[in-house]
Amino acid sequence: MNKYIVRASMVGTCVGGAILLKDYTGGGSCQSKASITGQTVIVTGANTGIGKETALELAKRGGRIIMACRDMGKCENAAREIRGKTLNHNVFAKQLDLASSKSIKEFAKTMINEEEHVDILINNAAVMRCPYWKTEDNFEMQFGVNHLGHFLLTNLLLKKMKESGNSRIINVSSLAHIAGDIDFDDLNWEKKKFNTKAAYCQSKLANVIFTNELAKRLQGTKVTANSLHPGVAETELGRHTGMHQSAFSSTILAPLFWFVVKSPKQAAQPSVYLAVAEELQGVSGKYFNGLKEKKPAPQALDEETARKLWEESARLVHLDEALSECKAL
Numbered sequence: 001m002n003k004y005i006v007r008a009s010m011v012g013t014c015v016g017g018a019i020l021l022k023d024y025t026g027g028g029s030c031q032s033k034a035s036i037t038g039q040t041v042i043v044t045g046a047n048t049g050i051g052k053e054t055a056l057e058l059a060k061r062g063g064r065i066i067m068a069c070r071d072m073g074k075c076e077n078a079a080r081e082i083r084g085k086t087l088n089h090n091v092f093a094k095q096l097d098l099a100s101s102k103s104i105k106e107f108a109k110t111m112i113n114e115e116e117h118v119d120i121l122i123n124n125a126a127v128m129r130c131p132y133w134k135t136e137d138n139f140e141m142q143f144g145v146n147h148l149g150h151f152l153l154t155n156l157l158l159k160k161m162k163e164s165g166n167s168r169i170i171n172v173s174s175l176a177h178i179a180g181d182i183d184f185d186d187l188n189w190e191k192k193k194f195n196t197k198a199a200y201c202q203s204k205l206a207n208v209i210f211t212n213e214l215a216k217r218l219q220g221t222k223v224t225a226n227s228l229h230p231g232v233a234e235t236e237l238g239r240h241t242g243m244h245q246s247a248f249s250s251t252i253l254a255p256l257f258w259f260v261v262k263s264p265k266q267a268a269q270p271s272v273y274l275a276v277a278e279e280l281q282g283v284s285g286k287y288f289n290g291l292k293e294k295k296p297a298p299q300a301l302d303e304e305t306a307r308k309l310w311e312e313s314a315r316l317v318h319l320d321e322a323l324s325e326c327k328a329l
């Protein structure tokens, strides 16, 4: 009899654990069948991982897809692959290096001048736990690319998006934001000892805070802004950590790995959902873990921090000059 109780409780623990893990990994797939024919979508970092799968899924739904990537060779290859798979010929590779304000401004000018409208912007690109590298503009790489680059890009495209009518901005953050802290005295790690993990967490917290402040500033317009955690996925994001998730998958922990870690296609579902779901029309300033709206970490909800981060980011990227240079005021 005891044997059965033990077995039953093991099954119960596994099922309970499974539910918890599913929540942690942000499970679920986008059920919406919405088409986005006629809409223009920009996806940053779209040549690999979650960004590539997001671009593929949105191309299947008929969107005009701009894949905004640093490496044009890889981007052209990915765009060709997506055109071949979906038979959607409106999939384009465009150069964007988020570690360079010059490149961001060039990209924004092209979008402003060449695109009739921009309906969906998915700020997906990121670098994780790299060495102490600096961007072209002398910002710590993770803060510079993950937050400041997207902050500048988004602001330069805002006028265009407001003119486009109902439009959506989606910032791909991470559950890692909960371990983040915004150090206004040393955002770029110039005074204290560099900690690459903390720098990634700071940048991902900045994604959520920026989204909330942006949503507040967009009230009264038809543009919404939301952030998300895509789930833990097997991508190349861990390239600087020396511990690829695929290495983990050949160990005794493989079953756990299989359960916890999503494919890039699964991890693209939250971005796709936030981009297309009809029921999210008008929803703004929210954070999603997978497909479910969740409360972000308390430090992501502090309004004074959000105001300060916006002002400091605008100062660092010379936002006013950039807006007038790109005629985006």
Ligand SMILES: NC(=O)c1ccc[n+]([C@@H]2O[C@H](COP(=O)([O-])OP(=O)(O)OC[C@H]3O[C@@H](n4cnc5c(N)ncnc54)[C@H](O)[C@@H]3O)[C@@H](O)[C@H]2O)c1
Binding pocket: 044, 045, 046, 047, 048, 049, 050, 051, 068, 069, 070, 096, 097, 098, 099, 100, 123, 124, 125, 126, 127, 145, 172, 173, 174, 175, 229, 230, 231, 232, 233, 234, 235, 236, 237, 238
């Ligand atoms: N994979 C995960 O487990 C996981 C978990 C939580 C959050 N995320 C987030 O998901 C997003 C996508 O990550 P991924 O897992 O697909 O990783 P990935 O490394 O496959 O994709 C990141 C993309 O960003 C691009 N990128 C990096 N620096 C750039 C720059 N300077 N300019 C332009 N593009 C640049 C890369 O080239 C790449 O295409 C990221 O924002 C990441 O923080 C991923």
